[in-house]
Amino acid sequence: MISTETLALLRSHRSIRKFKDKALPAGLLEEILVAGQCAATSSFLQGATIIRVTDKAKRQQLAEAAGNQPYVSSAAEFMVFCADLNRAGQCCEQYEKPFSGEFTEQFIIATVDTALLAQNVVVAAEASGLGICYIGGIRNNPRQVADLLDLPKGVYPVFGLCLGFPDQDPECKPRLPLPVIVKENSYNTDGDREAIAAYDNEIQEYYRTRTGGGHGISWSEQVSTLLSEKSRPHMRDFLKEQGFTFK
Amino acid sequence: MISTETLALLRSHRSIRKFKDKALPAGLLEEILVAGQCAATSSFLQGATIIRVTDKAKRQQLAEAAGNQPYVSSAAEFMVFCADLNRAGQCCEQYEKPFSGEFTEQFIIATVDTALLAQNVVVAAEASGLGICYIGGIRNNPRQVADLLDLPKGVYPVFGLCLGFPDQDPECKPRLPLPVIVKENSYNTDGDREAIAAYDNEIQEYYRTRTGGGHGISWSEQVSTLLSEKSRPHMRDFLKEQGFTFK
Numbered sequence: 219m220i221s222t223e224t225l226a227l228l229r230s231h232r233s234i235r236k237f238k239d240k241a242l243p244a245g246l247l248e249e250i251l252v253a254g255q256c257a258a259t260s261s262f263l264q265g266a267t268i269i270r271v272t273d274k275a276k277r278q279q280l281a282e283a284a285g286n287q288p289y290v291s292s293a294a295e296f297m298v299f300c301a302d303l304n305r306a307g308q309c310c311e312q313y314e315k316p317f318s319g320e321f322t323e324q325f326i327i328a329t330v331d332t333a334l335l336a337q338n339v340v341v342a343a344e345a346s347g348l349g350i351c352y353i354g355g356i357r358n359n360p361r362q363v364a365d366l367l368d369l370p371k372g373v374y375p376v377f378g379l380c381l382g383f384p385d386q387d388p389e390c391k392p393r394l395p396l397p398v399i400v401k402e403n404s405y406n407t408d409g410d411r412e413a414i415a416a417y418d419n420e421i422q423e424y425y426r427t428r429t430g431g432g433h434g435i436s437w438s439e440q441v442s443t444l445l446s447e448k449s450r451p452h453m454r455d456f457l458k459e460q461g462f463t464f465k
Numbered sequence: 466m467i468s469t470e471t472l473a474l475l476r477s478h479r480s481i482r483k484f485k486d487k488a489l490p491a492g493l494l495e496e497i498l499v500a501g502q503c504a505a506t507s508s509f510l511q512g513a514t515i516i517r518v519t520d521k522a523k524r525q526q527l528a529e530a531a532g533n534q535p536y537v538s539s540a541a542e543f544m545v546f547c548a549d550l551n552r553a554g555q556c557c558e559q560y561e562k563p564f565s566g567e568f569t570e571q572f573i574i575a576t577v578d579t580a581l582l583a584q585n586v587v588v589a590a591e592a593s594g595l596g597i598c599y600i601g602g603i604r605n606n607p608r609q610v611a612d613l614l615d616l617p618k619g620v621y622p623v624f625g626l627c628l629g630f631p632d633q634d635p636e637c638k639p640r641l642p643l644p645v646i647v648k649e650n651s652y653n654t655d656g657d658r659e660a661i662a663a664y665d666n667e668i669q670e671y672y673r674t675r676t677g678g679g680h681g682i683s684w685s686e687q688v689s690t691l692l693s694e695k696s697r698p699h700m701r702d703f704l705k706e707q708g709f710t711f712k
Binding site: 230255306318326333334369448 | 554562597695
């Protein structure tokens with residue numbers, strides 16, 4: 219039965235940050251992308267474009283733009299997943315209709331389309347024995363990334379994706395207990411505090427014991443830092459320049 | 466080898482809008498959600514919350530809020546996938562740090578986290594013989610949905626998901642040709658016009674021949690309408706009320 223194998227595959231996900239110096243066999247990337255593309259798409263928009271970066275100099279520049287993540291240049295494949303309203307916008311022109319890609323809703327559907335497609339690509343890649351790592355770091359310098367890849371208005375880079383044969387075998391990172399993230403009929407946080415406290419201990423232990431040691435901080439402390447800092451405050455203006463005005 | 470089966474599974478995706486009146490076997494939903502939860506999460510935020518709706522009256526109200534989609538109330542399971550900065554925001558309080566969930570970037574990471582998790586849930590569900598349908602329609606009346614599910618600030622409903630045993634067997638809907646959505650090294654539309662024109666014919670044919678007949682319009686015409694209309698213009702204000710101010 220398919221179920222068991224695919225569910226086990228999904229449960230075995232961990233990010234890979236060290237890849238073998240080995241190219242993908244011919245045809246595999248295409249097969250993975252075709253499978254990925256079968257993900258659902260909102261209102262049939264198909265609002266995602268993938269830029270596969272094979273140019274070594276561009277790879278290096280992207281690795282730097284993403285905060286010096288070496289695997290961006292060393293992975294067998296690196297792709298930038300872009301939310302794209304430009305392609306469908308051209309169709310407005312063709313049918314002599316006004317283009318209104320400035321609504322927040324349209325930003326959402328293109329972003330979600332891109333993420334659904336990417337996650338399908340990830341599952342297809344992992345099913346093929348490859349490892350992956352999402353690179354949100356490209357949003358550190360989105361203008362530089364957009365210029366490097368000639369992204370027109372209506373298109374923005376959501377994240378990058380490294381893909382290749384793993385040269386490491388890290389543990390899976392424990393997730394929040396299911397009752398914390400799944401609620402019945404209403405948003406209800408009863409019991410969450412205790413469950414998160416227990417999870418925090420688990421995560422501290424995970425960090426302490428993982429290969430190479432670790433900082434041993436809890437999930438709660440980690441995300442408290444994430445959400446208390448100014449988070450890529452340039453994104454708003456960058457997106458505005460790209461035509462996403464959150465109307 | 467896992468690869469072939471999982472890739473074939475991904476390629477076989479189509480939305481299901483008619484479900485058997487049959488509950489999921491005990492434990493399956495939990496298994497699917499645990500597998501889904503293993504999806505990557507940006508900066509370890511885990512910024513998604515799932516509201517499983519079992520209350521019949523709420524289901525009915527959600528079906529109406531989503532534009533009278535009957536399968537929202539008739540599917541074995543219906544869940545609302547929410548982007549959630551509230552949970553991590555509580556951690557800021559715990560660590561006496563200011564909460565800054567108003568950045569556009571934080572909206573993006575929570576939205577992307579939610580979509581990655583959902584798509585993993587979808588793959589796990591389909592691997593288990595279930596059918597699914599994403600329900601973007603809940604964004605027709607997001608305030609009503611948020612009130613019905615008691616969503617606090619920092620949380621918004623991204624989409625719903627119907628899940629159950631399929632009672633129909635629709636064809637897969639053809640996707641844009643791969644070279645239109647995958648580019649090498651830069652955003653380059655050479656050849657796209659011709660490729661899209663051929664695809665438009667394919668889609669017109671698909672609509673004409675599918676069960677129940679169809680409107681026979683092309684992809685280009687369909688998305689030109691989508692992007693020329695005011696698209697859920699209430700979303701901006703609704704999100705602002707929920708604390709997402711796109712700073």
